[in-house]
Amino acid sequence: MTSDSAPTSERKKAVTSYDVAALAGVSQSAVSRCYKSGASVSKKMRAKVERAAKELGYEPNALARSLITSRSNSVGVIISNLTNLYYPEVLAQLSQRFFEQGIRVLLFALESESEADRALSQIWQYKVDGVVCAAKLTKEQITEFSDRGIPLLFYNRQAGSHAASAVCCDQADGSELLVKGLIRAGHTSFALLKGPADSVVGNEREESARATLAKAGISDVTELHGDFSYEGARDAIRHMMDSGIEPPDAIICVNDVSAIGAIDTLRNEFDLKVPKQVSVVGFDGVGPSRWTSFGLTTIRQPVGRMTKAAVDMILERVVTPELANEKRVFSGIFVKGSSARIVED
Amino acid sequence: MTSDSAPTSERKKAVTSYDVAALAGVSQSAVSRCYKSGASVSKKMRAKVERAAKELGYEPNALARSLITSRSNSVGVIISNLTNLYYPEVLAQLSQRFFEQGIRVLLFALESESEADRALSQIWQYKVDGVVCAAKLTKEQITEFSDRGIPLLFYNRQAGSHAASAVCCDQADGSELLVKGLIRAGHTSFALLKGPADSVVGNEREESARATLAKAGISDVTELHGDFSYEGARDAIRHMMDSGIEPPDAIICVNDVSAIGAIDTLRNEFDLKVPKQVSVVGFDGVGPSRWTSFGLTTIRQPVGRMTKAAVDMILERVVTPELANEKRVFSGIFVKGSSARIVED
């Protein structure tokens, strides 16, 4: 109907290395070499190629390159609940750091743990060079990574005894610090606002808190069931208060958002003073924990250093696959805040 | 030193369609066809191939497929400031929805606008099928998309008169709604807490608010300079109070986080009652706006419908490139809250 080069609709041009080669009057190999660092190319050649490339607006096709080199220069990032206030910061930093290294980030934001399988299937197909995972994987799933030789790094999850690296914040240590401070300040009755039952991070924090209390002879701890969310914390506090229990001196929350929910509910629904009547502590150090309404006493995770470690570790293992797995644990930073009476060591 | 198949270190196997073909005793083309919907394959063939594929654990190589089909089944998502509380939700939903469609998401989380160029260069190289952009692009950058035939969709940014689709929340309409309500409630002196000067969204909200006030004969509006952040709002409020101005009846903030910062500062640093002495309204409807400490009166963006529209529109245009650009504007939802005295229409 129309000629091959329709005037109105622009044909996709897709400049290839052959086009550049033709224009520059050299071979395709030469063009390719110009884009490879450390290749042997004469100045004249480079100049010719660069001029031709610029004239045509040539950009190497990353797909073709990845296919032949079997390196995609991309990593997968699996995050289970992006709506948790803590993760956006992590994701932003990870993505920024990878970007600086010229690495692309394939994002998999899981809604539920059960989606992990489908995400993994996509990950295998896309031949990512490595994966940073802030979600729970089964032992089999982890094994599959090592079988395929794809470096895997967990962010704030235990790799267990399995074959994966990990970057963590020392949950136990942080909780202990907070609880000891609360004990020193003279609190005697405690409540523990837990996270979802299947959260590794939540369980670690919880158990450490409980152990520290036990060591001080306090074993009668009120358990509140939350889910890391504001609403979950609110409901837990309501439930506690409605059941006629005497409010505890201190509430240890597994994360900041829970702690904020607890504070808000105690203050606004039950007219209790925080920290005067009830001390509340959190964990994470998210942005809103610093808002003056809350001034949360918490443990801030060193996200900057943790994400840097994560990126470094993964990239090391991409370059040197035989490198053994490694686990780096970072200490959290105590934030004094004003939501709890605490006596420091 | 060692034999070709070292016993300890597992060689990467990389099962290809040829391996499957060999095991199933068929041709590579046959295997390929089994993975293409709508291809003509007999039941027997399909069964043989599927068995062989499962036995070998075959997964098609997405890179090779993309290379030949020139469809990568992936989209780029550009977000400028992920740390803004509003975007994580958008990103989570976008990524989820794309994932459901079997589309991979390449994430580009820009720190500064100037990084856009580098992100684009990666986008070209990676041959994404389309891009959703929640960041500012120059006219030239936008043009480059249409030149290359890559569908581009702006999220909450004006595409201007340029060639790109867009999904937006009606900023002007929302602001107007709030301001009218404030006026009806009898507020007479107003302050306007602005966003960063270069934010399109912020400017639209601001201008609409100002226009609505002007229509009511109120042109003397105190301008406060914020940057969408809690801290920025706090500083702006401090600055206002310290300069000895009589506090306004109402503060119109360009976004929720600013509004929260304003409320906190008014209450905690200057002992003003919100909404009794000062009404404060925000915009966005982020999670923390619903926290009882704030109970923000705001306009909630219909993120669910907006992200759905974004995904649909982009995918439509990937399949049918000649489709004209389109802009869909969604009305925000008024959230009554308790941070402002408002009289509804």
Added chain:
DNA sequence: GCATGTTTTGACTTCGAATGCAGAAATTCG
């Protein structure tokens, strides 16, 4: 100037899946 050594360069093959085409098998129909 010639033998030797060192860069450069281009022809050709490779990565792994998709597809046009032609021939083979299965199906329909007279």
Added chain:
DNA sequence: CGAATTTCTGCATTCGAAGTCAAAACATGC
């Protein structure tokens, strides 16, 4: 049962860049 279709299948080629290798160009030494 054979002819005419229709449905399958395999061969060979393609996508675009990278790497191997041997030939070509250049540099060096005597």
